[in-house]
Amino acid sequence: MNPRALVSLALRSLWHRRTSALLTVLTLGLSVGLVLSVHRLGRDARSSFASTVSGTDLLVGARSGPVNLLLYAVFHVGDATNNVSWKSYQDVAASPEVAWTVPISLGDSHRGFRVVGTTTGFFDHLRFGDQQAMHFSSGHAFADVYDAVLGARVAHALGYTVGTSLVLTHGTGVMATQQHADKPFVVTGVLAPTGTPFDDSVFVGLDGIEAIHVDWQSGMRLPGQSVSAEEARHADLTPKTITAFFVGLNSRLSAFSFQRAINDYPDEALLAVLPGVALQQLWSIVGVAEQAIRAIGYLVVAIGLCGLVTTLLSMLNERRREMAVLRAVGASPATVFALMVAEALLVGLGSCVVGLVLLYAALALAGPWLAQTAGLRLALAPPDAAEWALLGLVVASAFVAGCVPALVAYRRTLADGLQARL
Template sequence: MYLFRLALASLSNRRFTAFLTVLAIALSACLLLAVERVRTEAKASFASTISGTDLVVGARSGSVNLLLYSVFRIGNATNNIRWDSYTQLAENPKVKWAIPLSLGDSHRGYRVLGTNQAYFEHYHYGRNQALKLSEGKPFEDIYDVVLGAEVAEALHYKLGDHIVLAHGVSTISLVEHGDKPFTVVGILARTGTPVDRTLHISLEGMEALHVDWQNGAPARGEGKISAEQARQLDLTPKAITAVLLGLNSKVATFGLQRAINEYRGEPLMAILPGVALQELWSLMGTAEQALFIVSLFVVLTGLIGMLTAILTSLNERRREMAILRSVGARPWHIFSLLVAEAFALALAGVVSGLALLYVAIAIAQAPVQAYYGLYLPLEWPSRYEWTLLGGILIAALLMGCVPAWRAYRQSLADGLSVRL
């Protein structure tokens, strides 16, 4: 213990160099933990987005692309599904429930989803948790809209507010459906999934928005249909974007998937959400590992900086080592002193890095969740994170043995007379 106190006193005498070394280790440890925390939470967030859905059906494309635009609201569909194909799927005796999804519009950068009441009844997330309304009720009228928690919070909407939806999915749209405003009738409880960043309207409401559109552009003059006139029309959709299916029996999943993939009416594709999610993570695995390796090299750089600082000071401290030898210190005491200094620097860096991580999470938690939908909890480090921190300390001890061995050899040779 006295050696550790002596090491701290020595570092205090070189406080500026010690501070820079601790700062370098702290920043590298913080980066390593931040990368690991983001990776873990992103994976958990993706995995908890959808639960209890057996098949996702969309136009034939890639399984990852279908999963991204139908569940995560990322990207766009290559094509739509005809309404009669959806009705055949919904009426299949193997299907317990079907949730139609219609995408394509937005509001101030947030996606608009057209669906029906089955969405609020059967869509589950996390560990089979159902959607709940924190305020209001599900949509009933054509021009009702139910907001995700993040949309309501970020845009400061409340029940009864009127909003105008825009065509397309860009943050700034030049074409708005200003003649058909929607009224906020419900706000969903927070889920930590893309549901929070979505505005939900009925399929009829989605159809009403585009009932007077021709060739991808709104009608002008006499061809324009008002909101009240649209109510009198048949607003059954002609096409939708995707369908979520829940089956009566899990045994029938693969058989129905094969039947959908071989459907002759139009090119369709059915995927299992879990399998597609694993494929997504396998595609991202290389980038994920590369980022982790870069973080490890940053930590290594910080430890090498510590090693350099101690080695650089050795020649200046030869008189100090000689004086310690004169008062009875043995060579192994000198060795232990240098190792203790390296450990103290690494320990201070790790603790500071951990504190820096929590400060960064506390500051960035809200904006990261708002803009990226990623929730970073302020929780105690996981076992794996403790392992990483322990690895940093062990690496620091091993590196500390290099200057310690040199000091050990010098203390044997120098004695009391030091050449300056």
Template sequence: MKWLLSLAVRSAWNRRLTLGMTLVAVALSVTLLLGVERVRHEARNSFALSVSGTDLVVGARTSAVQLMLYAVFRLGDASNNIRWQSYQAIADDPAVAWAIPLSLGDSHHGLPVLGTTGAYFEHFRYGDGQALQFASGRPFDGLFETVLGAEVAKRLSYRIGDRIIISHGMGDVGLAEHEDKPFTVVGILAPTGTPVDRTLHVSLQAIQAIHLDWAGGAPLPGLSIPAEHVRKFDLQPKEITAALIGLKSRAAVFRLQRKINDHPGEPLLAVLPGVALDQLWQMVGFAERTLLAVSTMVLAVGLAGLVAVVLASLGERRRELAILRSVGARPRELFLLLSAEALFVTLLGALLGVALLALLSAVLAPLVQAHFGLSLSARWVSSDELRLLAAVVAAGLLASLVPGYSAYRLSLADGLTPRL
């Protein structure tokens, strides 16, 4: 058997270009399959870890998924705002331990600006109950001060003391700017891998101040209130976009949820973050399955190409296999020889695919984090990815039986008879 394997290795080396191209195709297919699985897993993790310790998310009545998307992930727009009096009534409920008001709607170079209070830095949690940390600086205290997320500071090269201009509305181009009321950077948060990194944080009073001389989404003609005079006005917010609520006891979460949903003053919606995320994954589940099916088809094409290459080589190797038969190789040994060759290419392709995925994860992680907010870890394989790899190897084993069986059927006479 050792001499048979030695001949097989030499034969494969003589066909190294053809087998090498097939190996690359299998490796890329495995990389795509595992890459889709990893992105799907990391996307779920990034969404699930974006908010932790929050019992209820409250906003104007809409769908639970839409409320989570704009309140937590800064995606989309709110259907309506909620009155400040309604927020105060919720925050003053005896069951509420803390409340964080959120005001959205402005931006800076396409990045969202969030109006909030000091409670945000004190009570907001992400990941496994982790608190926000400052990489440099401090929370905002003055009216026109801002705290930047890690990605904002890195992407725009901002440092403590820099002055920035906020734009009215969400987007990147064509927006009116609050250029008469610049903000000073006083703090930069440490990276979190959540939407916090892509957010600029200011006070609720600052949001109110920059809109004193605005109406209907545009500056009032002939009216301009300088930044040094805005403190003479009432800067108490009239409405906010949403609120994050933490309770003293989670046993009261359903009672308070019903109370908020039945709020007599205006139509409100309170959702449990975990329940809303489950609804979100049910909505995008079809897209996930479609991506997985496409990558599986790509892998199937790669394995089919492997079988085709090995089968095509049988025409060139008929005499080689016949000579092996003539020197004592039995049909089952030829079967094992051809099957082992195809299986070896599959195994090596799977290993190369895993290595390529680890390399791409390490190289592309900063870009994916910057543009999509997904935190890709440069690791080997997870348990789910191991199961996919096992399925790939099993599929490769089944595919290798085809050329093995073809070789088994070759007879000594068939191999030595000249073909006309």
């Protein structure tokens, strides 16, 4: 029997048992869709992680650990173990190898969102994604002591626009209860979405951070020494310490030597890390969960294939008459074997199609929500090499799974044929 006729016969056979075949395709398709979704989510999450601080050569903070520094300085998770003195920052910034630096000062918040004290260089030099620069969807960068710029998700979640007044809170998390109500800020700009943790940040100038703390010491307001917002404006607002700073070098070839020079800085215990290296270390920790979920997905696919074998085996007794008719019209045992394998392959191919449809439906429906709430951008891109390999593996597994009932049918029809001759 030629392949076209065999496929046509297999399709008619499946259509005759369309209910059980459809359920099998849907079950296996859900499994394939789950594995593809886990792979796509992991791939795009890794890409999102890696693109958070593209274009930055070094990240410098107080000596702790590379992952810890990356978490609190870039992803705003946790807090710094210590600060960096302003003198040390100026010494590094004045080095001839340095093209630009961007200092940041953390420790305050607004309604659960981190406040980042920085300079306008943050919007000029930091890049995300494929070397994309930050843009303002409305307004402009801060120019006054009490100006503030909002990340896209902050503005969306709180309903703030340019001109909105806001009050910063001392500290972060559930312990942030003391407000700087005497020194309110005004929103001057809203950043366009970046898909990074910066979307969840409120940006103010370093002088603004100093202004709201002129009458504070060691995290406490000084009793009886209240300084008004206007008086603070005219005080010395030069920072004494900062949390960390980003560094861009004139030549990336000097990154390793300059990193060693900062780590050996004699006046203060500093740590310089290459963001890409630290991201790889972070992903090696986070990626364990991805691998576990992916393993569960593979297990679900294996269970679906076992269900395919079970379905085909359970129908063999019902199809004995069908096989006898095929033999009577001249079909050989090999043809019966090929028919059963063809049916399994068609179920496998159908499951792959269903899995792809479910994947892209999930990306289309959940993609905007994930981008808005988690800053994770899922690409509606064609399957990559790994996904094609996975789909090929599913089809090959369906072929192997189909060989089991096909072999049983082959032996049974062969025995039936011998009995007919006797």
